[in-house]
Structures are given as structure tokens and as C-alpha cells.
Amino acid sequence: MVESFLLAWRALLRGHVLTALLALTALAHLLLPAVVRSDGTADGGREVFLRAVPGSVYTVLCVALLACACGLVARARESHRLALSVVRPVSAGALMFGPLLALVAVAAVVLAFNAGLTCARGGWTDCRHVYAPVLEPPETAAQRMLKDILANPDTPKEVRSAPRHRLLSILVGREVDRYESILPGKSLAWEFPAAAADVPTGVVARIRFSTQFNMRASLSGQVAFGPWSASVSNNTQSVLEIPLAAAQGRRDRPAAEAPKLDFRNTGRSTVMLRPRRDVEVLTPADSFGMNLLRATGEMLCVIAFLCAFGLFLSTALSRPVAIFAALVFLVVTEMAPAVLEQYPETLDLPFTDRMGLWLSRGVAFATSAVSGPQPISDLATGTCVEWSALGHAALVDAVVAPCVLLTLAAYLVRRRAAASRG
Amino acid sequence: MSEPVIEIAGLRKTFRDFWLRPVAEAVRGVDLTVERGDVFGLLGPNGSGKSTTIKMVLGLLAPSGGKIRLFGLPPRARAARARLGYLPELSYLHPFLTARETLRYYAGLSSLGRRDAKARTEELLARVGLSSVADRAVGGFSKGMARRVALAAALVSNPELLILDEPTSGLDPIGTRDVKELIRALAKDGVTVLMTSHLLADTEDVCTKIAILSQGRVAACGRTTDLLTRTQDARFTVEGLAETEARALADELARRYGKPVSFDHPSVPLEKFFAETVRAARG
Numbered sequence: 001m002v003e004s005f006l007l008a009w010r011a012l013l014r015g016h017v018l019t020a021l022l023a024l025t026a027l028a029h030l031l032l033p034a035v036v037r038s039d040g041t042a043d044g045g046r047e048v049f050l051r052a053v054p055g056s057v058y059t060v061l062c063v064a065l066l067a068c069a070c071g072l073v074a075r076a077r078e079s080h081r082l083a084l085s086v087v088r089p090v091s092a093g094a095l096m097f098g099p100l101l102a103l104v105a106v107a108a109v110v111l112a113f114n115a116g117l118t119c120a121r122g123g124w125t126d127c128r129h130v131y132a133p134v135l136e137p138p139e140t141a142a143q144r145m146l147k148d149i150l151a152n153p154d155t156p157k158e159v160r161s162a163p164r165h166r167l168l169s170i171l172v173g174r175e176v177d178r179y180e181s182i183l184p185g186k187s188l189a190w191e192f193p194a195a196a197a198d199v200p201t202g203v204v205a206r207i208r209f210s211t212q213f214n215m216r217a218s219l220s221g222q223v224a225f226g227p228w229s230a231s232v233s234n235n236t237q238s239v240l241e242i243p244l245a246a247a248q249g250r251r252d253r254p255a256a257e258a259p260k261l262d263f264r265n266t267g268r269s270t271v272m273l274r275p276r277r278d279v280e281v282l283t284p285a286d287s288f289g290m291n292l293l294r295a296t297g298e299m300l301c302v303i304a305f306l307c308a309f310g311l312f313l314s315t316a317l318s319r320p321v322a323i324f325a326a327l328v329f330l331v332v333t334e335m336a337p338a339v340l341e342q343y344p345e346t347l348d349l350p351f352t353d354r355m356g357l358w359l360s361r362g363v364a365f366a367t368s369a370v371s372g373p374q375p376i377s378d379l380a381t382g383t384c385v386e387w388s389a390l391g392h393a394a395l396v397d398a399v400v401a402p403c404v405l406l407t408l409a410a411y412l413v414r415r416r417a418a419a420s421r422g
Numbered sequence: 423m424s425e426p427v428i429e430i431a432g433l434r435k436t437f438r439d440f441w442l443r444p445v446a447e448a449v450r451g452v453d454l455t456v457e458r459g460d461v462f463g464l465l466g467p468n469g470s471g472k473s474t475t476i477k478m479v480l481g482l483l484a485p486s487g488g489k490i491r492l493f494g495l496p497p498r499a500r501a502a503r504a505r506l507g508y509l510p511e512l513s514y515l516h517p518f519l520t521a522r523e524t525l526r527y528y529a530g531l532s533s534l535g536r537r538d539a540k541a542r543t544e545e546l547l548a549r550v551g552l553s554s555v556a557d558r559a560v561g562g563f564s565k566g567m568a569r570r571v572a573l574a575a576a577l578v579s580n581p582e583l584l585i586l587d588e589p590t591s592g593l594d595p596i597g598t599r600d601v602k603e604l605i606r607a608l609a610k611d612g613v614t615v616l617m618t619s620h621l622l623a624d625t626e627d628v629c630t631k632i633a634i635l636s637q638g639r640v641a642a643c644g645r646t647t648d649l650l651t652r653t654q655d656a657r658f659t660v661e662g663l664a665e666t667e668a669r670a671l672a673d674e675l676a677r678r679y680g681k682p683v684s685f686d687h688p689s690v691p692l693e694k695f696f697a698e699t700v701r702a703a704r705g
Contacts, residue, residue: 003530007516014518014559080514087480088531088579089504414498415484 004085004098005105008072012106017068021110025057029117032056046124050380057114058299058376062306065103066330069310070322072099073413078319082413092410096311100402103307104300111296111303124288127384128204131281133190134258138276142171162347173344179210179272182221187264192281197226197259202284203244205261209236209271209278220267225281226259236271241282285384294385295375301393305369306330308402308409315412333371336364369397425494427583427614428456428479433488435474435638448474450638451488456631458582461605461615463629463646465622470635472618473511476587479616480508492583504533507581511588513572517561521552521571524560525578532579539578546574549604565592573601577608584608586617590624595696602628623693626650659688 012018038048073096076082085095146167149155159167182188197203203225211217220233228244261281265271273279285291309329313322339360349357364371373393378385435449449471456462466472477483479490481497492502515524522543529539547553550570555563560571569592576584589605590598605615605628619625625632626646633643642649663671668685676683 003527007519007527010523011516011518080510080512081516083480083482084508084510084514084528084575085531086482087503087506087508088528089500089533090531091500414481 001094001098001101003090004095005101006098008099008102009105011072012068012102017064018106018109021061021064021106022113024060025110025114025117028053028056028060029114029121042123043125047380049121050118051376054114054118054379055376057110061107061110061299062303063327063330065107065303066306066310066326067323069099069103069307070314070326071319072103072314073311073409074314074317074319074322077315077413086414092413093406095413096315096406096409100304100307100311100406104304104398107300107303107307111299115292115296118292119289125382126287127285127291127378127382128282129196129285129384129386130206131192131196131283133192133261133275133279135190135275138172138175139168141175142168145171145175159347166345166347170345170347176276177274177344178276179274181212181270181272182263182265183270184265184268187222187262189260189262190275190279191258191260192225194258196281196283199283201246203228204282205230205242205244206239206280206282207232207242207263207273207278208239209273211236211269211271217269217271218267219265219269219271221271222264222266224262224264291379291385294387294390295379297390298373298375298385298393301390301397302370302373302375305397305401308405312405312409312412315409329367330370332363333367336360336367337371340364369401373397424458426455426491427458427460427493428454428462428616429489429491429494430454430475430479431489433475433478433490434486435471435478435483436486448638449478449485452635452638452640454633454640454643456614456616458614459609459612461609461617461628461630463625463632464616464618464635465625465632466618466635466641471638472635473587475635476585476616476618480506480585504579505581506583506585507576507579509572509576509584509586509589511591513565513568513592515560515563515568515571515575518559520557521547521560521563521574522556524571525574528575529578534579542578542580546577549577550574551600566594566597569593569597573604582613584613584615586615588619589617590619590621595693596700598624599693599697 032053033049036048036052038045073082076085082095086092146164149167150160180188205223205225207223209219216235216237218234219236220231223230223232223242223244224247225244227246229247230242230244232240232242234240261279306326310322310326313325316322317325340357343353343357343360345354345357373389375385377383431453433449433452435447436444437446437448439445448469452471452475454462464472464475474483478485479492479497481503490497492499493505495502497503516527519527525543525546526539529542534542544553547556550573552567552570552574555567560568563571573589576586584605586605590601593601602624605617609615609628609630615628617625617629629646631644632646632649634641660668660671672683672685
């Protein structure tokens with residue numbers, strides 16, 4: 001493996017791939033901040049910078065290394081160099097893992113450079129843990145709703161006769177987007193993980209309120225969480241970050257009790273929100289530098305998966321076809337979740353649209369290794385990239401998926417080493 | 423008698439298209455045996471199945487039928503691959519590597535230890551006359567220099583079986599002669615060589631056995647001397663005989679045996695003449 005690593009590393013180094021990527025990174029840090037515009041606030045400026053500069057570097061790195069991976073084996077095979085290596089007493093797996101390590105090493109150098117330049121800019125704020133309410137899984141709620149619907153004698157015949165899995169799929173979508181209403185003078189509370197309340201100070205509630213007709217309306221209310229509380233007075237439709245302060249008269253919750261975020265509507269109009277999407281509790285995590293380190297690790301894991309995928313494609317396909325297929329993969333990876341978000345399933349959906357949705361669902365599932373981690377988005381919004389998320393990405397994207405892909409590639413590489421007919 | 427180095431029996435290869443329909447039958451039942459120490463030439467016109475046979479021997483292609491054994495093992499067995507060296511028809515070197523790095527790379531793939539790889543690399547660079555340019559990228563090498571690097575790469579693992587596809591392709595006459603001498607020296611050391619070449623004179627010079635393939639079948643196979651020597655004819659060489667004396671001798675033999683007798687003047691092989699001329703010109 002050392003030999004194939006060194007070979008690929010030298011190819012990337014002497015082919016000026018690393019130099020070009022480092023130069024692009026430096027240029028991005030030099031030029032892009034002067035081009036992109038923020039909303040004028042310090043937070044906005046930071047977010048725009050992170051999305052534009054390290055985000056661009058990450059995107060370019062993904063595309064460039066995916067293209068390199070697609071070229072490495074295909075080129076060696078097409079130039080008959082692969083056959084010369086395959087006839088040696090070396091496993092095909094070693095021939096495949098070496099290039100992957102070289103590509104990841106290039107990515108590591110560029111991402112470290114990128115992280116160094118980002119940190120050197122200064123003025124960063126600490127990141128925050130983001131907690132969602134503890135709710136039952138939407139699938140369980142959907143099962144219950146379905147039971148109720150089928151038990152109801154007024155349920156239309158076409159609903160009763162629809163396939164159960166389709167009804168469940170529709171109900172899961174409904175549950176995720178289910179609104180809860182808070183009438184004037186009433187309150188509603190959501191349970192949160194105990195860890196959300198295990199901080200001495202700096203707790204923030206992030207809530208987005210709506211009205212029935214999605215219009216802007218004034219709202220006012222009281223938010224309380226454990227020993228903290230705050231008053232809020234603003235408009236609906238905005239994402240409100242409400243810093244909570246220690247409140248007199250509020251006692252610490254008993255240790256066995258889960259902390260609850262409570263909102264009392266003291267305004268005149270009814271407000272609504274989706275508990276699965278619109279309510280979060282933020283608590284202080286650690287420094288921006290540490291978060292950048294974890295985000296860089298997550299980026300590296302995604303790139304490792306992409307490179308393994310590129311190497312797999314390059315063993316099976318010719319270079320241009322492999323690069324084309326890889327770029328299509330990247331595009332559908334980005335598109336599939338958006339399609340699912342925009343087009344919820346309904347009972348009267350035409351067959352072709354339903355097929356499209358199933359296909360999108362399949363693609364979203366298959367490409368979740370790439371589309372799942374959002375390191376740039378987390379960095380930009382100040383969300384802490386959790387160690388558990390990094391560990392998951394490392395296990396799935398950097399170990400399991402590449403091992404599976406490269407094992408398949410190793411099988412193919414022996415079968416296809418003799419590219420031309422004798 | 424020791425086990426054959428290469429044993430091929432009833433070898434067949436049919437290329438198929440995507441729908442598994444047969445497209446071409448490249449090899450149609452080849453039987454060959456290469457013994458230890460043989461320099462075996464595989465000859466044949468284009469499309470006769472030489473390269474396909476070689477690729478199957480190397481384990482790069484799976485046979486459609488028949489059996490191949492290298493040292494008694496299947497060609498894809500790691501133990502078999504550890505004992506062979508391969509020089510392809512074109513050198514196929516990584517252009518960004520230096521000659522030294524190229525040899526180190528293949529030495530590493532051949533499971534040579536770091537120290538052994540280093541020593542073997544230096545020894546082979548000296549043997550193919552490239553020590554002075556060992557740190558230059560092979561992408562800038564001439565065809566002949568690249569060929570020498572490829573040959574050294576084939577030898578880097580100290581193989582017991584050397585498979586050479588057109589070994590003298592792209593070499594000048596002196597390089598060709600050096601390669602042929604190297605093949606003879608390797609054979610003397612017990613290395614078995616299987617080679618293909620379109621240059622029949624080169625094959626005749628170095629091969630102890632040959633097989634001629636035609637349309638995927640073995641048309642002729644045996645010891646080179648047995649196949650090429652016409653035992654029913656005789657040729658004499660008499661040094662210092664003038665034209666008139668030679669003609670008189672021919673007439674005498676024709677009269678005595680009642681058979682047509684011809685004579686000619688022996689010529690120096692062009693390769694030898696070229697080498698002597700170049701050596702003389704260099705002083």
C-alpha cells in the first residue's frame with residue numbers, strides 16, 4: 001500500500017494538483033471577501049465569509065479530488081500501467097487504498113491551509129450546541145394517526161383503499177410539518193434533553209412563530225426554560241433568538257425531570273409553530289477554533305467517501321464517463337433532499353410523479369453519507385459540530401463506505417486490468 | 423525431471439460482447455510446455471493470439487477454457503506472481519517518476535525489503551547503463567532508455583520466469599544486442615524466458631525453443647535447432663579459398679555425388695558489422 005500511496009502522492013504533487021489547490025485556496029481568501037456582501041452586521045459578515053470562502057474551497061476540493069480519483073485508476077488502466085502493477089505479488093486492495101490515502105492526504109493539506117487562513121482572520125465567536133425537543137419519532141405518530149383514520153367511519157373509501165405504506169409516508173410528512181397553535185393567554189411546553197439545561201448560563205431559545213395565514217403579526221410572550229426565562233416581543237415569521245436569564249422565583253427542576261421549554265402567549269393573536277422544525281435550545285459549546293477543527297474533520301470524511309466513490313467508478317468506467325457519472329452523482333446528491341422537501345407525497349399524485357419521488361427518496365438515502373454532514377452550514381450558523389457527528393462521519397464516510405467501495409473496486413481492477421483485447 | 427515452469431493445455435479464449443455473444447475466437451486450443459531454463463519464443467503474425475496467450479499466462483485475462491499452470495499454480499496465485507517478471511510491448515512507465523523511483527516502486531510491489539530494494543535498484547541501474555540518469559524523470563527519456571528502465575523493472579524482483587513482449591522493440595542495434603546478451607546471460611543463470619517478437623532474427627539468435635501460432639492454434643513447436651536445421655543438406659565453410667578454387671570444388675562434388683552443389687561467400691551479420699563499425703568510430 002505504501003508504494004501505491006507514494007505513486008499517487010507523487011502524481012498529485014508533480015501533476016501540480018496540490019499546488020493548484022493551495023493557490024486557489026489562497027486566492028479565495030484574498031479575493032472573495034472583497035466580492036461578497038453581507039447584511040452589514042458582524043454575525044452576518046461572519047456567516048457570509050464562512051459560506052463564501054471556506055465553503056467555496058470545500059466545494060472546489062470535492063469536485064477536483066473526485067475528478068482526480070476518477071482519473072487515477074482509469075488512466076493507469078487505459079495506459080496499460082495498471083497491468084504492470086497487477087501482475088506483481090500485491091493485492092488489488094493495496095493498489096486501491098494507496099491512491100485513496102494520497103487523495104485524502106492532499107485534501108488534509110488543503111483543508112488545514114484553509115482552516116489556518118480562516119482562523120488567522122480573527123473575530124470569531126464561540127459555537128453553540130443546538131438541541132431539538134424530545135418528541136416521539138414521526139413514524140410512531142404517523143402509525144397512531146393512521147389507526148385513528150382507519151377507525152373513523154367517515155374516512156373516504158379512496159383513503160381506505162390506498163396502500164398502507166403510502167398513507168404512512170404521507171402522514172410522516174404531515175407529522176414533521178405539523179403545527180401546534182398557542183391561543184392568547186395559553187402556554188405550551190416541549191421537553192428537551194437534560195444536557196440542554198446542564199449549563200450555568202448563556203442559554204438561548206431559538207423559535208420561529210407563524211400565523212395561520214403565514215402573515216407577519218406582532219407577538220408577545222414569556223419563554224421559560226429551567227431556572228431561566230425571558231420576555232419576547234417581536235413579529236412572527238422571523239427566527240427569534242431569545243437569550244434567557246436567571247429568573248427570580250423559578251426553581252431548579254428536580255434531577256429526574258426533563259427540562260421543558262415553556263412559551264406563554266401574552267399577545268392578542270393566536271400563534272403557531274412546528275415543534276419539529278421551529279423550536280430549539282442553544283447552549284454554549286466551545287471555541288470557534290475547535291469547531292473549525294471538527295468541521296474540517298467532517299469535510300475530510302466526506303471527501304474520503306467521494307474519493308473512494310471516484311476510484312470505484314474509475315475501475316469500472318473510462319475516464320470521461322467516470323468523471324461525468326461522478327459529477328451527476330454530486331448534483332443528484334444535492335438535489336434529492338430539496339426535491340423531497342419541495343414535493344410532499346399526496347394521495348392524488350400521478351404515477352410518474354410518485355415514481356420520481358420514490359427515486360428521489362432512494363437517491364437521498366443512498367447519498368446521505370455526502371448530503372448528511374453540513375460542516376460549512378454548521379460553521380456559518382455557529383452550530384457546534386458534535387464529536388458524535390464527527391465520529392459517525394468518520395466511521396461511515398471514512399471507513400465503512402470506502403472499504404466497501406474499494407473492495408468492489410479491487411475485484412473489478414483485476415478483471416479489467418487488461419483493458420485492450422489481445 | 424523438474425516441474426514445467428509454464429504448462430498450458432487446451433487453452434481457449436473467446437471474446438464476447440455485452441450480450442455475451444462471441445465476437446472473436448482469439449485462442450483455439452493451445453498446448454505448450456516451457457521447461458526451466460528455456461528461452462521460449464512465441465511467434466506468429468498479427469492476430470494469431472500471441473498477446474492474448476501472454477495475458478492469460480500473466481493472469482490478466484481469464485481463459486474461456488483449458489488450463490494454465492505457472493510453477494504448478496494458477497496464474498493469479500500470489501506465489502506464482504512473486505516468481506515472474508513482465509516486460510510489455512511498450513514500456514508504459516509513469517512519466518513523472520525518475521528511473522530510480524520507478525525501480526523502487528516495482529521493487530516495493532514485489533515485496534522486496536527496503537534495503538534489498540535499494541541494492542537491487544542500484545545494481546539494475548548499473549546493469550542497464552542508466553546510473554548516470556537515475557534521478558531524471560523517465561518522461562524525458564528516449565524510447566531506448568525507457569525500454570531499459572522497463573527491462574530493469576521486469577528484473578527487479580529477481581524473477582525465475584521472465585515474460586518479454588517484443589523486448590527489443592524501440593532499441594537501436596547496440597541496445598538490441600545488449601538485450602539479447604542479457605537474455606542469454608539470464609538463461610545461463612537458470613531464468614526461464616518466454617518472449618514474443620516480430621523480429622525473427624532476434625528470436626532465432628536467443629530462443630532455444632519456439633512455437634509458431636497461427637489463427638489461435640500452434641502451427642509448429644519445438645527446439646529452434648530441430649525446426650530450422652535441414653539435416654538432409656550440408657554446408658561447408660573453407661577459409662581462404664579463391665573463387666576459381668571454390669567453383670572447381672563445387673564441380674568436383676557435383677560430379678562425384680550426382681547432385682546439384684551451390685556455394686556462396688559467408689557474410690558478417692549486419693548487427694555485428696554495425697556494432698564493430700560504431701565501436702571503431704568511437705575509438
